[in-house]
Amino acid sequence: MNTAFPLFTNFPDDDAFETIVIGGGPAGCACALWLHKLGVRAWLVEASDALGGLQRRSPYENLWIPGVMGHSGEEVARALHHHIHVIGVPCHLNSRVSRIEAADGGFRVRVEGGTERGHYRTQHLVIATGTQPVTGHFRQAHNVAIGPGYPMENLEVGNRKIAILGGGDNAFDQARFVLQRGAKSVTIYSRTPPRAQTVLQAMIPQARVCIGPYTADQASMIVNEEVFDAFGVMYGFEAQLPDGLDQDLELKNENGFIAVNRQGETVLSGLWACGEVTDYWHPCVTTSAAHGIQVAKQISLRLGR
Known part of the structure; x- marks a missing residue:
């Protein structure tokens, strides 16, 4: 994504915050925005060069956001980035959290990258790092796309x-787009009965759907003894956790996502998580943003605002 916005920061004079939010997708942006508007001294830290999260991968119009029509996912991401910049939320891009540790009734966070590398203290810490496509045993290549959006659009x-x-919504959605772009044929392989919405399945009757065990080999581009020109790997998404998160902490549920209570807090007081990294029901832009707002409000109440 080519951003026209500066790598903004509005950084304070010392290294202490009331809240640090890790991750600049819809959940992290909404959380940081509300914290800022509620008068909480907060800082948003994002590892990439722009805000917007997974929406940056999407060239498709997002018709699922109420009141927002005619805009692609990438444009939604740009709008998030612009909003945070204009409102003046303290934020730093190209910054990776490499260590998180409990300290002094709060947390100590090591940030690397950009100009603000070092250790920072915070009373509350919010993990909003979202998800990433599951790769299986595949690797991105000129003839293999992993996950929906631009990886698939760049596939010949x-x-x-x-x-x-894969047999989910993205598998059938991407199959439809591939057919629209002139593919000779599309075969969808799903080990179990497809989970995709019936309306999506009905949109591509010309696609062949194979249900049951299959073996796919990237080196030979063969699936169950049939040769293909390209693969689209749509195995869903997995939690993308900060590198510095102590893996010994029992923060994850059985699916590998961060477990939180109804307020969005983990088993550690002051450690929160919001958005898709928490594995809540039906994750999307709107629910992620709502979850980030709920966590921001809970933190502000905890701080007596």
């Missing part, structure tokens, strides 16, 4: 045989 599909691996 015209007059080619394409295999889509």
Whole structure:
């Protein structure tokens, strides 16, 4: 994404905060925005060069956000970035959290990258690092796309045989886009009955759907003894946790996402999580933003605002 915005910071004079939010997707941006508006001394830290999270990967119009029409996911991401900048939320980009430790009734966070590298103290810490596509045993290549959006759009599909691996909404959505872009044929492989919405399945009757065990080999581009020109790997998403999060802490649920209570707090007091990293029901832009707002409000109440 080519941003026209500065790598803004509005950084304070010392290294102490009331809240640090890690992750600048819809959940992290909403949380940091509300904290800022509620008068909480907060800092948003993002590892990439722009805000917006997974929406930055999407060139498609997002019709699921109430009141927002005619805008692609990438444009939604740009709007988030612009909003945080204009409101003046303290934020730093290209900054990775490499260590998190409990200290002094709060947390000590090691940030690397950019100009603000060092240790910072905070009373409350919010993890909003979202998810990333599951790779399985595959690797991104010129003929293998992992996850929906630009990886698939950059795949050459015209007059080619394409295999889509996975049976969820994204698998059928991407199969439809591939057919629209002129693929010779599309075969969807799903080990179990497809989980995709029936309306999505009905939109591509010309696609072949194979249900049951399959073996896919990237080196030979073969699935169950049939050769394909390209693969689209749609195995869903997994939690993307900060590098510095202590893996010995029992923060994750059985699916590998961060477990939180109804308020969005983990088993550690003052450590919160919001958005898709928490594995809540039906994650999307709107629910992620709402979750970030709920966590911000809880923190402000805890601080007596």
